[in-house]
Every structure is written in structure tokens, then in C-alpha cells.
Amino acid sequence: MNRYTKTFGILVTAAIVAGGVNWYQSAYADVQQTTPGLSDDPIVTKSYVDQKIAELKSGENSGGNSTPEDATKLEVVTIPLGAKLMVSAGGEIVVRTGKAVAYSSDSNGLSDLTAGADIASGSPIATNHLILFPRDGRGVEPDPRQKNGLTVLVRGKYQLS
Missing domain, CATH: 1.20.5 (Single alpha-helices involved in coiled-coils or other helix-helix interfaces)
Structure with missing residues (x-):
């Protein structure tokens, strides 16, 4: 060569x-080259995850004073005859005892998720059906033709009036 x-x-x-x-x-x-520990670093440490979980439990990041556990908790509420249970938007109820009637401040009603139907204001609500409140200004009241009140399970924020 x-x-x-x-x-x-x-x-x-x-x-x-x-x-x-x-x-x-x-x-x-x-x-992209990232510096460990900064917010753009995709790898997190156990202490970071523990800190975020503690913030969620204390309600710092929830945007309100309810914790994630409160949002999923069912509460037993007794509604006396003549009173109304007003449930906030996104809330849910299940009628357990008594006869319930839907209440709405506008022409729209409540969502019966069990039956897949809309319940107009003044219409009866079936026992043991899951009812969703899509907006504020809606609630339930005991049927005025009955002698006793009403017992419901409530998930979400509500007000008894």
C-alpha cells in the first residue's frame, strides 16, 4: 500500500x-438538560411527594377548606317536614327513607343517575337512586303529603333551610 x-x-x-x-x-x-431538584426536573424525591401529600391533606392546594376525604364522604342528613336541603353544584344525594320531591330555582331539574333521567322541579324522587345536582340553586324537600321528614345520604356541600 x-x-x-x-x-x-x-x-x-x-x-x-x-x-x-x-x-x-x-x-x-x-x-433539555435539567438541574436536579428544580421544578422542571421530571424525577421527584420521596420528600417532595410527602410534602405534596401533606399539603393536600391540610387543604393548602384544594382551593377551599374541604379536603379530598370530605369530597367523597357520605353524610346522613335528616330533613324535617317543611325544610329544604339545598345541595351545591356537583353534590350527590341518595334518598333513604321518606318521600322526596325535587326543588329547583329555575326550569331545569336534577339528574337521576340511576334511572338516566331528568327530574323536574316538584317531581318525586325515587328511593335509593343516586341524584346529581349539576348547578347551585337546587335541592330536595320532604313530600308535604307525608307525616314524617326525610333521611338522605349527602356527598358534597349542602345547606338545610
């Missing part, structure tokens, strides 16, 4: 290696 062929081979090999390095750098140039 002569001197020029050997030099040409070395130059070709160097060009291939340089091209490969250039391709590797351009292919991975958009990978």
Missing part, C-alpha cells in the same frame, strides 16, 4: 467519525 492510499484511508475514516459525532450531537441537541 502506498503512502497516498494510506493517507486517503485515514482521511476517509476521520470524515466518517466526524460525521457520526456531528449526527449524534444534532440528534440529541433538543434534549
Whole structure:
């Protein structure tokens, strides 16, 4: 092998290696380098997760004074005859005892999730059906034709009036 062929081979090999390095750098140039511990770092530590869980439990990040446990808790409420139970938007009830009547301050009613139906204001509510309150200004009251009040399970914020 002569001197020029050997030099040409070395130059070709160097060009291939340089091209490969250039391709590797351009292919991975958009990978963002992050500093560990900053907010843009996708890896979190156990202490960070524990801190966020503690904030959620204390209500710091919930946007209100209810905790995640309160949002899923069912509360037994007795509604006396002549009173109304007004439930906030997103709240749910299940009528357990007594005859309930839907109340709405506008023309729309309540959502009966068990039957897949809309309950108009003044209409009876079936026992043991899950009822959703899509907006504020809606509630339930005992049927005025009965002698006793009403017992319901409530999930969410409510007001007895």
C-alpha cells in the first residue's frame, strides 16, 4: 500500500467519525438538560411527594377548606317536614327513607343517575337512586303529603333551610 492510499484511508475514516459525532450531537441537541431538584426536573424525591401529600391533606392546594376525604364522604342528613336541603353544584344525594320531591330555582331539574333521567322541579324522587345536582340553586324537600321528614345520604356541600 502506498503512502497516498494510506493517507486517503485515514482521511476517509476521520470524515466518517466526524460525521457520526456531528449526527449524534444534532440528534440529541433538543434534549433539555435539567438541574436536579428544580421544578422542571421530571424525577421527584420521596420528600417532595410527602410534602405534596401533606399539603393536600391540610387543604393548602384544594382551593377551599374541604379536603379530598370530605369530597367523597357520605353524610346522613335528616330533613324535617317543611325544610329544604339545598345541595351545591356537583353534590350527590341518595334518598333513604321518606318521600322526596325535587326543588329547583329555575326550569331545569336534577339528574337521576340511576334511572338516566331528568327530574323536574316538584317531581318525586325515587328511593335509593343516586341524584346529581349539576348547578347551585337546587335541592330536595320532604313530600308535604307525608307525616314524617326525610333521611338522605349527602356527598358534597349542602345547606338545610
